[in-house]
Amino acid sequence: MLWLAIASPLDAFSGLLLSAHMVQHLLLLAASPPLILLGAPLLPLLRGLPRKLARDGVGPFLTWPALRRVGNFLTHPVSCWIAMAVSLCIWHLPAVFDLALRSSAWHKLEHACFFGASLLFWWPVVRPFPSRPQWPSWSTPLYLLAADLLNTALSAILTFSDHVFYPTYLAAPRLFGTTALSDQTCAGVIMWVPGSLAYLVPAAFIAIQYLSEGHQLVRPQKMISKCNQNSFPFVVHRAALLHRFFHKSTSLSVLLSPSRRAASGGARGRFDLLSVPMIGRFLRAHSSRRLMQGVFFIMALAVIADGLFGPQVSSANLAGVLPWTYWRAFVIIALLSAGNFFCMACPFMLFRELGRRLGLRKQSWPKALRSKWCAVVLFSLFFWAYEVFSLWDRPIWTAWLIIIYFLAALVIDARFSGASFCKYLCPIGQFNFVASLLSPLEVKIRDPDVCARCQTHDCLLGNERHRGCEMELHLPRKSGNLDCTFCLDCVRACPHENIGVLAVAPGMDIVRDPQRASVGRLSRRLDIAVLALVFVFAAFANAALMVTPIARWRDHMAAELSLSSTHPLTSALFLALFLVLLILVGGSVLAGRAIAGIEDPIRGMISRFSFALIPLATAMWTAHYLFHFLLGWDSAVPVFQRVFGDFGWAFGGQSHFSLAGPVISMEHLWGLQTALLDVGLLATLYLGWRISRVYASGLHSAFAVMVPWAGVAVLLYTFGVWICLQPMEMRGMPAPISY
């Protein structure tokens, strides 16, 4: 009924025919609300929610006395009747009705008012389970008759009027040979006859039921106590059910220990990607990784070749389009929807295999460098170089970057054992590791008991057939995706088949702080925290430096300072923004700590709160990359056509740099970007709150810890929204377009 009213072609006719509009309103007022309420939707909706969300999320509101009082007031028959009457009268005033016809926003508001008021109106009539009746049954027919009187009065005015009330219909094209006045008369009749029936039939039904034999007069205040199985079969049951549902014994100590789940570790019953037919088999196969790496390797070679020898126009070169428009978007989508699958298919790792085959890998990575500090420097340098040297706009530099990457992987991995390049150096890997903290899949043990009995630890040490984890992650103590390249060597090595790619709650690993294999406690790893902050900083800086206002300001400043190049200014801006972020995050955590009077180590607190900003930063990265991808989704086609044309293959015809256009309108894209940032902010705030509760036992002190830091998160969010709404440079797209 609701669909018929607002989503069917009836809605399209409502602008042309008042009678169609009236049918639409009648469905909203008298058909769909009572049917929805008859379905007693509250309990099914609650049962449909995850139990924890229903109990801890919705439950406190439903059992809140103040909200119940408001609910009782709103569902009181007098309030309900007045709400319906006011809504009906106001929206039928010619000026207001015409306003709704002229503006879709007002039209939607009109429908929302009708539907909301009507839900309220029918509430005392239907008394949906598990509501409590506030007036006795005999009053319901009178309540309906009073509503019918109003409806009759309004419909009579429409039916018998000799002039058209709503001028918009005078201007509308006439359909089916009707005039505007006859259409209005027809609308009045629809409102009168079917509208009255909608009130009178239930009134008659309830009256007959009330007067029928066996019905007892029950005073409302004593209804609950006097109810029996025949009169109110569910009411008593309702109370017991709801009580059980929302007052499930949850002790204060349980609520106050957010990391209680970390202690239990089991993974039975969870989704396991390796158990999915075909996909699981493919991922387990040793050759599958080689296949994926091979594909990426060929693509990397193509990018290098075209970058070095192709036209130096980013939008016409594979090195301008494939890495910066497609690859980045696919990586972030894969990270957020599954896991770190790029590292699994990373072509740079083929050289590690070469080094292993040549038997050159004899040295261990120097102990002094066994931290993420080198990665932090390289990670920062990567983003700095990207901005300063406009890598996205220089195919030859992109090609050289990939060549240097291959050489670095060859030099490091051919000499040092383990996965030193991935673990301590690779900037792309660090990006993926940080973002994969939000991935919904994790390489994880299935049953802790099996690992407890295991003596060989093949997942770490390997065996004669398969090598173990080169990232030194001992699976029973592995928590989260940090440092996991999804190589699945551990899966193949485990003789007990006790390792899977399991579903986990995205981001919750940031809240926990267990002793992690190879990583240790996050609260004690300042290097990883700084890495996370660089990730956060780069998300906003990378996007900010491509928006027109900032780019213009930078150019203006460079001119003011008589600089021949913007490089020094970009570098200074880069450094200043990072320092500002460091000061803001550190300062806010210190402020919160001081306000709440907490004495935990500062370093640990700053580290943990830095990780909580990752969701917001990932949202910014996603919004940024999707912008390029969705607006330039077809930009590879002409580039491939050009490449094939260069080889004399007329594959797909002549290259044509003006193709289908964006896959999404700018308005929808802004909506998508804002929605992503919304989710990122809320996830960040939630993680921050959970971490605050770890440090502060009381509610007020937890709020005190949280508030200054949350201010920084909100500031970043605001900055992110502002960036997304600015005109941007279209990197690696078919033409330098602005909007």
Place this chain on the structure above:
Amino acid sequence: MLRLCLVLALFIVSAPRLANGDGGIIRLRETQGPFSVTVFSPPERTPEGLTDVSMLIQEAGTGNVVLDAAVSFTPSPPRGITVGPPQASCCRPRAGMPLLGGTGKRSVRATREQASNKLLYAAPVELNATGNWQLQILVSRGADLARFDVPLPVTANSGKLARLWPLLSFPPLAAAAFALNQWLRFRSLQKRSLVQPIV
């Protein structure tokens, strides 16, 4: 299979409502000479963007839909406004919207190809300033010619932020609801802990 059929059926019957590219609200319903036209445009326009204007042409006498007319839209800016060159748009120029004439006013040819509903003639019109625009529509078929003037009020740009307000207001609302939830839970647990010892 039954579920799939139901979903498919629901999708098919929903499709007409989704096809709302043409239409919008009625801006003009008028008869001139042999043509009776109804002009539609979206209810909300922004000065920065292209506004899709579409039009139904019927024969004045019979009401039959005219499908072979030549239609052009010529927007005139509000008084005192000088319209600059067309702004580059994020959307690439669509086929079938050539600029005609050299009077300074830009005319756009409306075609049925550009309309989602092929009974209508449509064209994107650039209305890049606030105020009361006039859209001059010329309809011709053979020797028949008619001219229609449509007032198109362009209100001040509601702004991107205003258009995104539901999304922008969601985080504070959600955060406030969460804070309230935590307070209620904490209060309820505190009450319970006073009655029974904490486990």
